[in-house]
Each structure stands twice: as C-alpha cells, then as structure tokens.
Amino acid sequence: MSSADPRPVARASGAAGDGGGAARASGVEVTGLGKAHAGVRVLDGLDLSVPHGELTAVIGRSGGGKTTLLRLIAGFDRPDRGTITVGGRPALALPPERRRVGYVTQEGSLFPHLTVTGNVAFGLPWRRRRARDGVREMLELVGLDVGLADRYPHELSGGEQQRVALARALAPRPDAVLLDEPFSALDPAIRVSTRLAVTAALAATSTTTILVTHDLPEAMSLATRVAVLRDGAIAQVGEPADLYLRPADAAIAAFTGEVCEIPAKLLGDHASTALGPLPLPQTAFGAGFVLVRPEQITVDEAAPARATVTGTDFRGHDGLIRLRNGENEVTARCAAHLVPELGTSVGLRLTGIALATRIPPD
Incomplete structure (x- = not known):
C-alpha cells in the first residue's frame, strides 16, 4: 500500500x-x-x-x-x-x-x-x-x-x-x-x-x-x-x-553480487584460464568466459599466475583489489589487513566452481 x-x-x-x-x-x-x-x-x-x-x-x-x-x-x-x-x-x-x-x-x-x-x-x-x-x-x-x-x-x-x-x-x-x-x-x-x-x-x-x-x-x-x-x-x-x-x-550471478568475467577455454567439465583451471557448473565447450566472485580470486604468492595491483577499495572489514593480469582485469577480495599496496605484483589462483559461463555469439 x-x-x-x-x-x-x-x-x-x-x-x-x-x-x-x-x-x-x-x-x-x-x-x-x-x-x-x-x-x-x-x-x-x-x-x-x-x-x-x-x-x-x-x-x-x-x-x-x-x-x-x-x-x-x-x-x-x-x-x-x-x-x-x-x-x-x-x-x-x-x-x-x-x-x-x-x-x-x-x-x-x-x-x-x-x-x-x-x-x-x-x-x-x-x-x-x-x-x-x-x-x-x-x-x-x-x-x-x-x-x-x-x-x-x-x-x-x-x-x-x-x-x-x-x-x-x-x-x-x-x-x-x-x-x-x-x-x-x-x-x-x-x-x-x-x-x-x-x-x-x-x-x-x-x-x-x-x-x-x-x-x-x-x-x-x-x-x-x-x-x-x-x-x-x-x-x-x-x-x-x-x-x-x-x-x-x-544475469542472476551479476544481480546477486559482484562478479568477474575471465576469458577461458571451456573444456567440458572445466575451464582453462590465465589464473588456472576452474570446474564448471554445467558442461560447456568453446572459447568464452567464466564468471566468478571476487572472493574466488585468492592472493597466493605460491601461485604461478601473476598480476599487478592497479587499485584498491578499502571497506573496513575487507577490501577489493583491482588487478591486471596481462590484458585481463579482475577484482579480488581479501581481509582488510592483507590489502596490498598499489603497484605490487602478487600471485593469484582461482578457487571453487565457476558461477556461470558465457560464450559470445559468432
């Protein structure tokens, strides 16, 4: 009313x-x-x-x-x-x-x-x-x-x-x-x-x-x-x-929270990305993208994939880190006391399962 x-x-x-x-x-x-x-x-x-x-x-x-x-x-x-x-x-x-x-x-x-x-x-x-x-x-x-x-x-x-x-x-x-x-x-x-x-x-x-x-x-x-x-x-x-x-x-993934879209080769039950392999929620094939949450991108110095910190968004209890990995830009989430400084090179790895996949039309 x-x-x-x-x-x-x-x-x-x-x-x-x-x-x-x-x-x-x-x-x-x-x-x-x-x-x-x-x-x-x-x-x-x-x-x-x-x-x-x-x-x-x-x-x-x-x-x-x-x-x-x-x-x-x-x-x-x-x-x-x-x-x-x-x-x-x-x-x-x-x-x-x-x-x-x-x-x-x-x-x-x-x-x-x-x-x-x-x-x-x-x-x-x-x-x-x-x-x-x-x-x-x-x-x-x-x-x-x-x-x-x-x-x-x-x-x-x-x-x-x-x-x-x-x-x-x-x-x-x-x-x-x-x-x-x-x-x-x-x-x-x-x-x-x-x-x-x-x-x-x-x-x-x-x-x-x-x-x-x-x-x-x-x-x-x-x-x-x-x-x-x-x-x-x-x-x-x-x-x-x-x-x-x-x-x-x-679309629902993006509506219900922040997402990152990462280029990937979709290989059936998993995807190959510049940040490492990632299981898929549904079988898919071809060149496309996977969607993940920022908290699925983990800063890990032992990871082979490297990225440069290009920006930070401090939120008190945690922080969002904007990173560039080659031509790709992603956003990671981490605890506030672990937010790295601008320009730092860090290792990245993916965790969990992709939220969704997207294959561009021909």
Missing part, C-alpha cells in the same frame, strides 16, 4: 473470525499471475510458492513489479489473469478485508490521530479492542517497550513506528504478512535492530511472510528463500546460498 493509498494497513489483515484452522498451513500460492499498467506488461505468468511460516524475499530491478505483486496478493489491485491462494483459500473472490493478509509499507502508514494502543487495537478483533493486555502482548512480541503505548506516532522513532505497524498487522493473526521495503527509510543505526526484531516476531508467530526489498544483503540475511523477479516472472528462487553460489545464469 503506497502512502497515497487510503486503505488502513490493519483492515488488509482481515478479521480473526474468517475461518482458518488446518487450511491456514498452506502459505501463499501464486500461479500464472499477469498484470499490465497502461498497456505495459508488469507481471507475465508469475509463479511463486511461499510455504507456511517461511519468509521469502522478492528482489528485482526498480519498476519490475515487486510492489504490484504484493498489492495483488493483498487485494488492492486485481490481476488480469492467474490465481492467488492465501492460507489454503482462493483469494481473488475475497475483498481485501477478508483475505487475512497484513501489509506493512515503507512509511508504516500509522494513524496519526491514534496512540500506539489505538493503532495496535485497530488490528485486533473487535471483541478484544478494549483489552489492553492484547496490545501489551503485541508490543512485547515486536520488542517494543510497553511504556510507549500512550504515545502518538510523531513521538516515536522510525524504527519504533515500523514495529507498531507490524504489531498492528500481526494482531488479527493473519495467514500472511506482506512487507514492502519496510526498513529502507530507517537510519542505518536502527535498521539492523529493527529488522531483527521484526523477523523474530514473524518467526515466533510462524507467520508466512513475503518481503520486497532493494537491499540484497538484507534479503540474503533475513529470508529463508529469495526469489528473483525478472521480466515479469520469477527467474530463480532458492535458499540465499543457492542464488549466490549457484545462480541460474550470468
């Missing part, structure tokens, strides 16, 4: 009396979802399965349809085609307030005229709205001091506002919670603590969650699985380590 959307977050979560039971263990299933805006196709046959109780992060280019996906699941927009199931129930026939979906935006979208208690109670079933113990329970769940219960949103920090927004979304015990860039507006100093508190609350309630984010490290560190949205569909979904170490193609 964008800041201009008048619908309250908690109403998207639905009422607690909308059924549930065993069917609620089904998570979220999206099949063949299609949506166009002003004639431009945004989602095109998207399939996504989010198991019950898991947090799946969706990453992709800006304008690629991530928020559109959340709005379709929440019921704020309707798809042109496809199906959506939430908690084992077909969702498209239900209005937003009956879908049992919580929605937390970047801004939190709290009601400014209500206190923390009023905002959280708004998400509670009507029979419990007057029960302060229900509010206290939700505040404790998201790691907020109950002493903040009588404050108004403008009296809270950004991180506290986001925790209140989550408490309101979780209050009706929804079948799923949708998080749309919930931490991007926070200062770095409080972003980490806020997202840890939020994910701890989600895990404690076994809430099925979809997180949309532009922050790749955030997605990799918080999510059980990460889905890459590209050209209106999911290009790859898997555990964070799978996407980083075993990307489906060269």
Whole structure:
C-alpha cells in the first residue's frame, strides 16, 4: 500500500473470525499471475510458492513489479489473469478485508490521530479492542517497550513506528504478512535492530511472510528463500546460498553480487584460464568466459599466475583489489589487513566452481 493509498494497513489483515484452522498451513500460492499498467506488461505468468511460516524475499530491478505483486496478493489491485491462494483459500473472490493478509509499507502508514494502543487495537478483533493486555502482548512480541503505548506516532522513532505497524498487522493473526521495503527509510543505526526484531516476531508467530526489498544483503540475511523477479516472472528462487553460489545464469550471478568475467577455454567439465583451471557448473565447450566472485580470486604468492595491483577499495572489514593480469582485469577480495599496496605484483589462483559461463555469439 503506497502512502497515497487510503486503505488502513490493519483492515488488509482481515478479521480473526474468517475461518482458518488446518487450511491456514498452506502459505501463499501464486500461479500464472499477469498484470499490465497502461498497456505495459508488469507481471507475465508469475509463479511463486511461499510455504507456511517461511519468509521469502522478492528482489528485482526498480519498476519490475515487486510492489504490484504484493498489492495483488493483498487485494488492492486485481490481476488480469492467474490465481492467488492465501492460507489454503482462493483469494481473488475475497475483498481485501477478508483475505487475512497484513501489509506493512515503507512509511508504516500509522494513524496519526491514534496512540500506539489505538493503532495496535485497530488490528485486533473487535471483541478484544478494549483489552489492553492484547496490545501489551503485541508490543512485547515486536520488542517494543510497553511504556510507549500512550504515545502518538510523531513521538516515536522510525524504527519504533515500523514495529507498531507490524504489531498492528500481526494482531488479527493473519495467514500472511506482506512487507514492502519496510526498513529502507530507517537510519542505518536502527535498521539492523529493527529488522531483527521484526523477523523474530514473524518467526515466533510462524507467520508466512513475503518481503520486497532493494537491499540484497538484507534479503540474503533475513529470508529463508529469495526469489528473483525478472521480466515479469520469477527467474530463480532458492535458499540465499543457492542464488549466490549457484545462480541460474550470468544475469542472476551479476544481480546477486559482484562478479568477474575471465576469458577461458571451456573444456567440458572445466575451464582453462590465465589464473588456472576452474570446474564448471554445467558442461560447456568453446572459447568464452567464466564468471566468478571476487572472493574466488585468492592472493597466493605460491601461485604461478601473476598480476599487478592497479587499485584498491578499502571497506573496513575487507577490501577489493583491482588487478591486471596481462590484458585481463579482475577484482579480488581479501581481509582488510592483507590489502596490498598499489603497484605490487602478487600471485593469484582461482578457487571453487565457476558461477556461470558465457560464450559470445559468432
């Protein structure tokens, strides 16, 4: 829900009396979802399965349809085609307030005229709205001091506002919670603590969650699985380590982290490069390139391949080293205290398995 959307977050979560039971263990299933805006196709046959109780992060280019996906699941927009199931129930026939979906935006979208208690109670079933113990329970769940219960949103920090927004979304015990860039507006100093508190609350309630984010490290560190949205569909979904170490193609390798492209002779199950041999993820033949992460290029004085340090990028905990090996330029990563000086000649070797291969067209 964008800041201009008048619908309250908690109403998207639905009422607690909308059924549930065993069917609620089904998570979220999206099949063949299609949506166009002003004639431009945004989602095109998207399939996504989010198991019950898991947090799946969706990453992709800006304008690629991530928020559109959340709005379709929440019921704020309707798809042109496809199906959506939430908690084992077909969702498209239900209005937003009956879908049992919580929605937390970047801004939190709290009601400014209500206190923390009023905002959280708004998400509670009507029979419990007057029960302060229900509010206290939700505040404790998201790691907020109950002493903040009588404050108004403008009296809270950004991180506290986001925790209140989550408490309101979780209050009706929804079948799923949708998080749309919930931490991007926070200062770095409080972003980490806020997202840890939020994910701890989600895990404690076994809430099925979809997180949309532009922050790749955030997605990799918080999510059980990460889905890459590209050209209106999911290009790859898997555990964070799978996407980083075993990307489906060269484009996903580059999107999920820094890569180096090294000229190579592809010889079936391995490649021959100027920095030594390297196993391939898939059989390939011909003259082409292998893609590796900077940390796969190791500075090793015993290695026969030599390179000259042409630049460094000090990052505190580690550093990136730009190197020239003949006509080839590569980037290596090493511990901060091992970053060599400019102009130094160092030995290099490759480790691990190539992320992907690329063979130029004739």
